[in-house]
Structures are given as structure tokens and as C-alpha cells.
Amino acid sequence: MDIESDEENVIEEDFYSFLNVSKEASREEINNAYRRLSRMYHPDKHVDPELKSKAEVLFNKTKKAYEVLSDPHRRAIYDSLGMKGLETEGWEIVQRTKTPAEIRAEYEQLAEERAERRKQQRTNPNGNITVAINATDLFNPYDDELFDDEFEPDLLQRFPNIEVSSMQFSQSVDFPLTQKDTCTLSGQLQTQNGTGGGGVNLSWRHIYSHKSWAEVELAAGSGPSVSFKGFRTLTKRFFWNGGAVLQFTPEGIRPGVMSTLAMQIDKHSVGYLTYQGGIRSIVSTSIVRDTEFNHYNLSIQVGLPHSYISLNYTRKMLSQELKLKLSVKAGTFGGVVEYGAEKKVSKHSNLSFAVTVGVPSGVKLKIRLTRANQVYNFPIHLCEEVMPSPIFYATVVPLIVYVVVKKGFVEPFLKEQKAKKVEKQKQNNFNKLLEKRKEAQAAQDLMTATYTRIKEAEENKKGLVIIKAIYGKISTDPNETGDHEISNEVIDVTIPIQCIVKDSKLTMHEHTKSQLPGFFDPAIGEDKMLHIIYNYREQPYEVTIKDNESLRLPKNSHRVNVT
Structure with missing residues (x-):
């Protein structure tokens, strides 16, 4: 889990939450919310000098929220960009002659200029490291009968021989020239069984529009080469990309071409037809279907040296940030079945395990760690034959290792990172948090008369009466009752909740409750709940509801069965 920037950690005003209206609220709903709060916070409603001073602050905030949300121009900017849009230097957002779309376009022009300056400072490094391990001696050891009867191998010779069979390293960096031009420098090194090689590539890509781009690439390694690539959207449903390469070798120039035509079949499905010509000629077609919970990929390839058909399926477990994968591939090379899982272990890191069982390849275990733009691959060849024992261990051992590493290292690390993030948020918002706490107390002081009036009216007609309401970091232990201890991470919000009640009904929208009048955030950076x-x-x-969950009272499902 990575720490966000200081700017992202700063508390921002939420006018919709403060007025307790939805983001789709009509002008009339905003007016009604403004009038309701004005009756409590207007300075003329209070005689006591101290209360009048508190009322002025809250009335000004109410007025500011109303002025923004009741003005279509300012509301359009606020909805899209938040307070930073309203406070952006270099433009005038209150010009009545401009439409919201024109105002947003003007802001985006300034934002694009800033983005271009930032882009020129970034290199976007990408790396890939692959270390292939040959561990076949674990399950296919040399037979002891191969040794002479009079020769007894020493202890070291009895251990299986595990070795690194090959390694590959690649790295690339981008050099943005303009918003539409980018140069990329990349290099590769690989070694296998004592021999190796490498290469370096330099490319330049120009984006003509969102519909097309072109790229030229120079490469040096196993002979220099030059290639040309391009992309073009043909219609709403069709797009094309392809290219040509010229490789210069001692035997002469070797040309090659590649072309892919894609068609959008429906909202979730795309079909591809690809041709590669040159030293190897291949024709392939595939259909990819991607939905919220499932991903399918059916491919057929005909060419030299191999032809095959493959089917890949991925099940997305969004709630657990987990993907389960199954792949079947068969062709002139033999057959392969692969199954595995990919798990998100932190904000920018994914870990995946896969077991490959095939003929004649045998059994392999693939471990892949993706961290930001860096990828680490560890394919481990366990057995040259399909045997039950390597399949069993390749499946079970990674699960055990994952649980041990997660419980012993990852979770403590993430817990420490989260604690640092919360502490940083508290430091960045320390003064504002004190101000919010003071503002919430002032709001509750000003609500006292309204609270008493609404509560008495609801009691007289046996309507909706708030007995107790607390907000903050609340335990969800089912054995606990509503008698939560009021601590530094939980605040009493009985008064402001009762003040929202109207005609024996209460409605709260999908906003953080910390921005409501009489509320503040008592547990910044933590998950908060509201218990009523x-x-x-x-x-x-x-x-009990989550912080951003909507709520309507009364509701039969909330009823407590009294025995």
C-alpha cells in the first residue's frame, strides 16, 4: 500500500454532504436544504453573543454551499473538479456568458498545460526479469544403479541438482517530447546454458489523434533492423494495427509484416484476425470476451512450425481482488493444461501462481510478481514427465508459502504502512481537524433548540425519536450492543441526527457523514460507521451503516425483537 501525496491527504469540503442532498438534487431540493439550515444558523435567530458568533461561521458556510450548488456554472465545475476547480488560477469561473462545457474546456486547457510540463519530467521506466529454474532432479533423479556398485556417492551428490537454466532482463524508459511525441529506449539481455545475447531498441511514436498513431523503431542485436508500426480506428466497430520490419543480416535483408484487424462484436466482445509473414508465416484468429466477473479468450493459430487451438478462462473475484485462471492448449506441439490464481497483495502489487501440465513439456510452476511497472517471472521446471507428485506439490506448496508470507510479512508490513498513512493524514490535517471539531461542537450548540422542538413533536405523535447515535471507528462485533464507549475515535451525534428528522422520516445520502453539520472525522484515515x-x-x-452508505428511517428490518 503506497502513501498518497500530501495534496490527496487534505480534507476537502463536500457541499452535498453538508446540505444532506444527493448529487442529482434539484434546485428546489437545494433551496429547501438551505432554508432548513438557515433557520438554525442565521445570526439573527440567536441573541446570545457567543451563539451569534458561532452562527455567523456556520451560516457563511451554508451560504457558500448554496451559492455553488444553486449556480449551474459553478456547480458544473464543482461536480467535475471539486474545490480545486473553483480555486484554479488563470481563469474566471463566474463568467455568466460561458456555458459549463466551455468553462470546463477552459479549465482542461490549463490542466493539459500542467500535465505536459509534468509529463516532460517523467520517464516511466518499465522492467521485466525472468529467471528460469530447472528443478527436474527433484522428481526425476539419476538412478543410483547408474553408479558403480563399488562407488558410493558422497552426501552432496545425493542432493538434487537445482540450477538456473536461463535468465532474461529487459528495461525501457520513455522520453516524452510533447503531448503527442514520445521516444522510448529499451534493452534486453538473455543467457541460456552458458550462451547469451542482447539488443537495444530506440523508437519514436507520434499520436495524430485518438484514432491513429504511427511509430518507427530502430533495433540492434542479432543484426540491425528497422520497423514501422501504426494504428488506425476505421469505424466505430473496426480498428487496425500492423507494421513491417526489415532485418539486415549477413545473408541479406529479411522482410516481415504483421497485420491485425479487430472488430467490436458487442459491448463485451472483440474479435481479432492476425497475419504474420516473413521467416515464419502465421494466421491466427481469436475472440475475447471481458465482463465484470469473467474473461474468455478463444484462439486458433495455423502456421509454421506449429498450429494450435487454445481456450483461456478467468474468473474475477472482485470482492477479494482475486482472479482464478484456467487454460487449455492443444496442437502440433502437444497439449498443455494450465491453472492458477492471481491476487492483489497491495495497491500496486500483484502475485500470481500457475501450474502447467503438458506433453511433452512435463510439469512447471510459474511464479509472477508485478510491482508497479516491474515484472518478475520465475518459471520452475519440476518434471519432464506428467507425474502426480510434482503436480501435487506445485499446487499445494505455493498456497502454504503464500499464507505463511502473507501472515508473517505482508500483513504486518501493510498494517505498518496504513498506520504511517493515517499518521501522515492526521499531520496534514491537524489544524483543519481542530477547526472541524470546533465547528461541529458549535453546530450542535446551535441545534439544541431545534433538537428539543423536533424531539418533543415526534414523541407527542409517537414518531421517529433518536435515542442514541454515534459515529466513528465502531466495532462490528455481533456480540456488542449499541452501548459503545465514546472515545477519541467515536463521537456522539444524537442531536444532529434528530435535527434531520422531518415528518417522522430521516434520509441520508451516499456521502461521507463527516461533512454533515454537527459531525467531524474522529478517526481520519480509518473506516468509519454510523450506529443509531x-x-x-x-x-x-x-x-449500523458504513460511512458512505445511504440510509432511510424508519425501516422494518431495523426493528429489535424484545423478548
Whole structure:
């Protein structure tokens, strides 16, 4: 888990939450919310000098929220860009002669200029490291009968021989020249069984529009080469990419071509037809279907030296940030079945394991770690034959190792990182948090008269009465009751919740509750919840919701069964 920038850690105002209206609220709903808060916070409603001073602050905030959301121009900017859009230097957002679209276009022009300056400072490094390990001696050891009967191998010779059979390294960096021109420098090194080689590539890509780009690439390694690539959107459903390469060798110039035509079949499916010509001629077609929970890929290839058909399936477990994968491939080379899983282990890191069982390749275990733009691959060849024992160990051992590493190293590390993030957020917002706490207390002081009036009215008609409401870092232990201890991470919000009640009903929208009048964030950076105990028609009810969850009271599912 990575730490966000200081700018991202700063608390921002949420006018919709403050007024307790939805983002789709009409002008009338915004006016009603403004009038409701104005009745509590207007300075003329209070005689006491201290309360009048507090009311001025909250009334000004109410007025500011109303002015932004009731103005279509400013609201359009606020909805798209937040407070940073309203405060951007270099333009005037209150010009009434411009439409919201024109104002946003003007802002985006300034944002594009800033993005170009930032882009010129980035190199976007990408790397790939592959270390292939030959561990076949674990399951296919040399037979002891191969040794002379009079010769007894020493202890070291009894251990299986595990060796690195090959290594590959590649790295690339981008050199943005303009918003539409980028140069990329990349290099590769590889070694296998004591021999190796490498190469270096330099490419330049120009983006003509969102529909097309062109690229030229120079390469040096196993003979210099030059290639030309391009992409073009043909229609709404068709797009094409392809290219040509000229490789210069002692035997002469070797040309090659590649062309792919793709068609959008439906919202989730794309079909591809690819041709490669040159030293090897290949024709392949594939259909890819990608939905929220499933990914399918059916491919057929005909060519030299091999032809095959393959089917890949991925099941996405979004709630657990987990992907389960299964692949079947058969052709002139033999057959392969591969199964595995990929798990997101941190904000920018994914870890995957896969077991490959095939003929004649045998059994392999593939481990892949992706960290930001760096990829680390560790293919381990366990057995040259298909045997139960290597399949079993290749499946079970990674699971055990993953659990041990996760519990022993990853979770403590992430916990420490989260604690650092929370502490950094608290430091960045320390003064603002004190201000919010003071503002929330002032709001509750000003709500006292309204709270008493609404509560008495609801009690008299046996309506919706808030008995207790707390907000913050609340335990979800089912054995706990509503009698939570009020600590530094939990605040009492009974008064502001009762003040939202109107005609024995309460509605809260999908916004953080920390921005509501009378609230503040008591556990910044932590997951927060709202717990409410209330009576309706003199019957007890209880509910706990997440911070950004919507809520409507009363509701039959909240009713507490009293024995």
C-alpha cells in the first residue's frame, strides 16, 4: 500500500454532504436544504453573543454551499473538479456568458498545460526479469544403479541438482517530447546454458489523434533492423494495427509484416484476425470476451512450425481482488493444461501462481510478481514427465508459502504502512481537524433548540425519536450492543441526527457523514460507521451503516425483537 501525496491527504469540503442532498438534487431540493439550515444558523435567530458568533461561521458556510450548488456554472465545475476547480488560477469561473462545457474546456486547457510540463519530467521506466529454474532432479533423479556398485556417492551428490537454466532482463524508459511525441529506449539481455545475447531498441511514436498513431523503431542485436508500426480506428466497430520490419543480416535483408484487424462484436466482445509473414508465416484468429466477473479468450493459430487451438478462462473475484485462471492448449506441439490464481497483495502489487501440465513439456510452476511497472517471472521446471507428485506439490506448496508470507510479512508490513498513512493524514490535517471539531461542537450548540422542538413533536405523535447515535471507528462485533464507549475515535451525534428528522422520516445520502453539520472525522484515515438506536411508534429499532452508505428511517428490518 503506497502513501498518497500530501495534496490527496487534505480534507476537502463536500457541499452535498453538508446540505444532506444527493448529487442529482434539484434546485428546489437545494433551496429547501438551505432554508432548513438557515433557520438554525442565521445570526439573527440567536441573541446570545457567543451563539451569534458561532452562527455567523456556520451560516457563511451554508451560504457558500448554496451559492455553488444553486449556480449551474459553478456547480458544473464543482461536480467535475471539486474545490480545486473553483480555486484554479488563470481563469474566471463566474463568467455568466460561458456555458459549463466551455468553462470546463477552459479549465482542461490549463490542466493539459500542467500535465505536459509534468509529463516532460517523467520517464516511466518499465522492467521485466525472468529467471528460469530447472528443478527436474527433484522428481526425476539419476538412478543410483547408474553408479558403480563399488562407488558410493558422497552426501552432496545425493542432493538434487537445482540450477538456473536461463535468465532474461529487459528495461525501457520513455522520453516524452510533447503531448503527442514520445521516444522510448529499451534493452534486453538473455543467457541460456552458458550462451547469451542482447539488443537495444530506440523508437519514436507520434499520436495524430485518438484514432491513429504511427511509430518507427530502430533495433540492434542479432543484426540491425528497422520497423514501422501504426494504428488506425476505421469505424466505430473496426480498428487496425500492423507494421513491417526489415532485418539486415549477413545473408541479406529479411522482410516481415504483421497485420491485425479487430472488430467490436458487442459491448463485451472483440474479435481479432492476425497475419504474420516473413521467416515464419502465421494466421491466427481469436475472440475475447471481458465482463465484470469473467474473461474468455478463444484462439486458433495455423502456421509454421506449429498450429494450435487454445481456450483461456478467468474468473474475477472482485470482492477479494482475486482472479482464478484456467487454460487449455492443444496442437502440433502437444497439449498443455494450465491453472492458477492471481491476487492483489497491495495497491500496486500483484502475485500470481500457475501450474502447467503438458506433453511433452512435463510439469512447471510459474511464479509472477508485478510491482508497479516491474515484472518478475520465475518459471520452475519440476518434471519432464506428467507425474502426480510434482503436480501435487506445485499446487499445494505455493498456497502454504503464500499464507505463511502473507501472515508473517505482508500483513504486518501493510498494517505498518496504513498506520504511517493515517499518521501522515492526521499531520496534514491537524489544524483543519481542530477547526472541524470546533465547528461541529458549535453546530450542535446551535441545534439544541431545534433538537428539543423536533424531539418533543415526534414523541407527542409517537414518531421517529433518536435515542442514541454515534459515529466513528465502531466495532462490528455481533456480540456488542449499541452501548459503545465514546472515545477519541467515536463521537456522539444524537442531536444532529434528530435535527434531520422531518415528518417522522430521516434520509441520508451516499456521502461521507463527516461533512454533515454537527459531525467531524474522529478517526481520519480509518473506516468509519454510523450506529443509531431509535424508537418509532414506541418500538425499539437499531441500525449500523458504513460511512458512505445511504440510509432511510424508519425501516422494518431495523426493528429489535424484545423478548
